[in-house]
Amino acid sequence: MSTSQIVFGAASFEVASHGQVSKIGAGYIFSGPELEILHKMNNPEFYRHGWNSWSPTGWRKITEKPLKIYGNPLRLLTADDSQHFHEGLHAGSGVGALSDINGKVLLVGALTVGNNVIIADEEKITAQQGNSPSEWFVSYGEETEVFKEYANLLQQRFEIKIKESGPVWSSWYTFFEDISEKNLLDTIDELATFPIDVIQIDDGWETNIGDWSANTKFPNGMAHMADYIRSKGKTPGIWLAPLICLPNSKIATEHPDWILKDESGTPVVAGYNWETIYFTFDSTLQEVKQYLHSLFEEITSWGFKYFKLDFMYAGALPGVRSVQIDREQAYREAMQTIRHAVGDDSYLLGSGIPMIASLGIFDGARVGPDTAPYWDNTERREDPSGPGAWNSICNSLNRYWMSGLYQTDPDATFFRSRQNLLDTNSKTLLKQVAQIMGFRSFSDPIAWLSEEEIQELIIFLNTSPKIKQKGRYLFEIDSEIIDFADVVFPKKRISDFILLK
Numbered sequence: 387m388s389t390s391q392i393v394f395g396a397a398s399f400e401v402a403s404h405g406q407v408s409k410i411g412a413g414y415i416f417s418g419p420e421l422e423i424l425h426k427m428n429n430p431e432f433y434r435h436g437w438n439s440w441s442p443t444g445w446r447k448i449t450e451k452p453l454k455i456y457g458n459p460l461r462l463l464t465a466d467d468s469q470h471f472h473e474g475l476h477a478g479s480g481v482g483a484l485s486d487i488n489g490k491v492l493l494v495g496a497l498t499v500g501n502n503v504i505i506a507d508e509e510k511i512t513a514q515q516g517n518s519p520s521e522w523f524v525s526y527g528e529e530t531e532v533f534k535e536y537a538n539l540l541q542q543r544f545e546i547k548i549k550e551s552g553p554v555w556s557s558w559y560t561f562f563e564d565i566s567e568k569n570l571l572d573t574i575d576e577l578a579t580f581p582i583d584v585i586q587i588d589d590g591w592e593t594n595i596g597d598w599s600a601n602t603k604f605p606n607g608m609a610h611m612a613d614y615i616r617s618k619g620k621t622p623g624i625w626l627a628p629l630i631c632l633p634n635s636k637i638a639t640e641h642p643d644w645i646l647k648d649e650s651g652t653p654v655v656a657g658y659n660w661e662t663i664y665f666t667f668d669s670t671l672q673e674v675k676q677y678l679h680s681l682f683e684e685i686t687s688w689g690f691k692y693f694k695l696d697f698m699y700a701g702a703l704p705g706v707r708s709v710q711i712d713r714e715q716a717y718r719e720a721m722q723t724i725r726h727a728v729g730d731d732s733y734l735l736g737s738g739i740p741m742i743a744s745l746g747i748f749d750g751a752r753v754g755p756d757t758a759p760y761w762d763n764t765e766r767r768e769d770p771s772g773p774g775a776w777n778s779i780c781n782s783l784n785r786y787w788m789s790g791l792y793q794t795d796p797d798a799t800f801f802r803s804r805q806n807l808l809d810t811n812s813k814t815l816l817k818q819v820a821q822i823m824g825f826r827s828f829s830d831p832i833a834w835l836s837e838e839e840i841q842e843l844i845i846f847l848n849t850s851p852k853i854k855q856k857g858r859y860l861f862e863i864d865s866e867i868i869d870f871a872d873v874v875f876p877k878k879r880i881s882d883f884i885l886l887k
C-alpha cells in the first residue's frame with residue numbers, strides 16, 4: 387500500500403491505499419481493495435451501518451461494546467451479515483463514519499456493490515472490499531453534510547429515481563399469519579373510505595414459504611383479493627419471500643439442485659424463522675432466473691402492483707454458485723430479473739434487503755427491524771434487531787440519510803389501544819418517525835379503533851409535514867422541533883417497567 391495525505395481545510399489525514407485517488411467535491415474517491423485512514427481522534431463515536439434492513443445501525447463510542455447482535459446465532463444469521471461478525475471489533479457494512487468531540491465526521495463509504503466492510507479502532511478506520519473491485523468515497527466535515535455528499539454520489543452512481551407510495555395498510559401487525567379471505571374482505575370494506583393508497587396482504591396467504599400459491603384460507607385465490615382491493619379504489623399489495631424456501635416446501639423437494647450449497651455440497655442454512663431453518667437458491671442458475679421471472683409475471687397477472695419482498699438478504703449469502711460472481715452481484719442480478727418481470731410501474735418495497743446492493747432497484751426499503759405493539763422486550767437485551775417499537779425507531783432514525791435513496795420505511799404506526807402495550811407518548815413517537823422518514827403505514831383494523839383514534843388516523847393519513855434535520859436526532863416537523871436523543875439513548879430501559887406492571 388502507498389500512503390497519501392487527504393486535506394479538508396485545516397484538517398488532514400494519512401491514508402494507506404492500493405489504487406488511484408481523485409478529488410470529488412469536498413471529498414476524495416479511492417479505488418482498490420483496501421483503505422486505512424489514521425483518524426487521530428480521541429475516543430470517537432463509530433457509525434455502524436448494518437448489512438440488511440434489520441441489521442443494527444447506529445453510533446457507539448470506540449471504547450464501548452460494539453453495536454451488534456449478541457448471544458443469538460440464529461437471529462444473527464437472519465438479521466445481519468454473520469460472515470462479517472468481527473468478534474470484539476466495531477465493524478459495519480458498506481459505509482462507516484467516526485465522529486470527533488468537535489462534532490466533525492470522517493466518513494468512508496463504498497460506491498460499489500460487493501460486501502464491503504468498514505472496521506474502526508482507536509487509531510484507524512479501515513475499508514475492505516469483498517470479491518469485487520471497490521471504490522470508496524472519503525469525506526470529513528459536518529455530519530449531515532458528509533452523509534448528504536455520500537448519498538448524492540450513490541444516487542448518481544445507481545441512477546436512483548424513487549417512486550413514492552402513499553399510505554399503506556398491511557395485515558401483519560394485527561393479524562400476523564392468521565389471515566383469511568373472510569377476515570380480509572371485511573377489513574378491506576372498512577378501509578374503503580379511508581385516504582390510503584395500498585392495501586397489502588402480508589405473510590399467511592401462501593401454501594408454504596417457497597410455494598407461492600393461495601392456501602385453503604383463500605378459496606377464491608389471490609387474483610380475487612387483488613380485484614376486490616382494486617374495486618375499492620386501492621392498489622393491491624402482496625408479501626412474499628421469493629429467494630427462500632422451507633426444507634419441506636414443494637419447490638425444495640422438486641428442485642434440490644436449485645438450492646444454494648456450501649463447499650461440501652450441503653445446503654446453506656439461510657436463516658431461521660417459522661420455527662425452522664430455511665434455504666435459498668443459487669440464482670445464477672438459468673432455471674432459477676426463469677422461475678423467478680415467471681413467478682413474478684404470474685403474481686403481476688393476478689393484479690398486484692405493490693410487492694413487499696422479504697428475507698431478500700438470503701440471495702446474497704456465501705455459497706458455491708454455478709457462476710463465480712460476488713454474492714451481492716448474484717443477488718442484484720436476481721433482483722433485476724424480478725424488476726423486469728413486474729415492470730417499472732410496480733412498487734417494490736424491500737424488507738431484509740442488503741441495503742447497498744439493492745440501490746436503484748427497490749422503490750422503498752425497510753430501514754429497521756420489525757416494530758411491535760410494545761416498546762421493548764428485556765428477554766433479548768443484547769439483540770437490537772428484535773421486534774419492538776424502540777428498536778425500529780432507533781435503527782430507522784440512524785438511516786435518515788438514506789431517505790433520498792429509497793422511500794425509507796420505519797415500519798408500522800399504531801393508533802389502536804386494543805391489543806397494544808404502547809402508551810400515548812410511544813404512539814406519538816412512532817407517528818413522528820413515520821413522518822420524518824416519509825413512509826406511512828399501519829395495520830389497525832378500523833373496527834378496532836375508537837372515534838378519537840379514527841380521527842387521529844385520518845389526520846396522520848392526510849398530512850405530509852415538511853421535515854428538516856437539524857442535528858443527528860433533532861428534527862423539525864413543520865415548525866415543531868423534536869429531539870429524539872433521549873429516546874435513542876434513554877437513561878433507563880423502559881421495558882423494565884412494562885414487565886413489572
Ligand code: 9PG
Nearest residue numbers: 440461464465558588589659696737756
Ligand atoms: C412476515 C414478517 C413481516 C415483517 C418482516 C418479516 O430476524 N428475524 O428473524 C426476522 C424474522 C421475521 C421478520 C423480520 C426479521 O419479519 O419484517 O414485516 O412481513 O416477515 O413473516
